[in-house]
Amino acid sequence: MTAADDGGLRIGFVPGVTLTKWRRIWAERFRAPLEVVDVTEADQRRALVAGDVDMCFVRLPIEREGLHVIPLYEEQPVLWLSKDHILAALDEVTAQDLADDGTRVVFDASPESIDLATYSAAVLRVPMSIARSGSRKDMVYLPVVDAEPTTVGLAWRVDDEHPLIEDFIGVVRGRTVNSTRTAQAKGEKPRPPQQRRGPKPPSVGGSRRGRRR
Structure with missing residues (x-):
């Protein structure tokens, strides 16, 4: 059974990566289950290529042939x-x-x-x-003040057509729930932003109660 067979999304992560925020946002927006899997840095590419995970938070560099990789942040x-x-x-x-x-x-x-x-x-x-x-x-x-920083990225297979991958990328990149890409992936139209209403202008001539007869 591959990672996608249960209809959910399986996310690998190497040591040091914290998924708490992204898991919370996913649970708030989507019904599909999100499973997280510990992956060693030495095993990060194999887990992706073998289909053990749909996506993986990896520590760069990684051999990119056959993979999409989004660099996310650097570490000291x-x-x-x-x-x-x-x-x-x-x-x-x-x-x-x-x-x-x-x-x-x-x-x-x-x-x-x-x-x-x-x-x-x-x-x-x-x-x-x-x-x-x-x-x-x-x-x-x-x-170590003169050492090059390390980089954490999000990787997935080029040939993986799991329908929830784009949604998870949106969560990680901070897209709002009403963003065009997220809504299109769910088959919905994005809701237009609410217009802010200014103060109601005063009626001409004042109120009836305040006018002299």
Whole structure:
């Protein structure tokens, strides 16, 4: 069974992406179910190509052949490390700080890598959202000020004709419920905006009660 067989929409997301706002808006506007699926960054393209998900919030870069990709926002890379590590005394770090220290740098946040970091055997360089969502009392994160930001995007297959894809794109891009694209996708005409009425002009000559006979 592919992701679209149940009539709903299945959305994958890599670690660090928060879907709370978009899920709430979808539930307010559409009856079709929206299922969300955890996807590792290493598995993000395979999940799309295999049809495990209809769309996926991915971390760029990703091989784009056969995919549509909309870049959404950038994230600050951080160093996630033990509170006891010598670099934890800094407010921010640079690539030179890491080179001078000679610490092993790991570019993922797998459970094994986090264990290494807690024992100061390594430090993790990850997007800030991952360090925040995995907040731990025994670890801190510092901005890597001279590192290129990472980008989160929304991807789906070029040949996927799921009728709800355009609606979900509209939710993510902030289209209103009355936008032309959203209404057309639902087979409805967009409602015209309500005109604001100004104050009612006073009647000529005043009211009857106030006139002298």
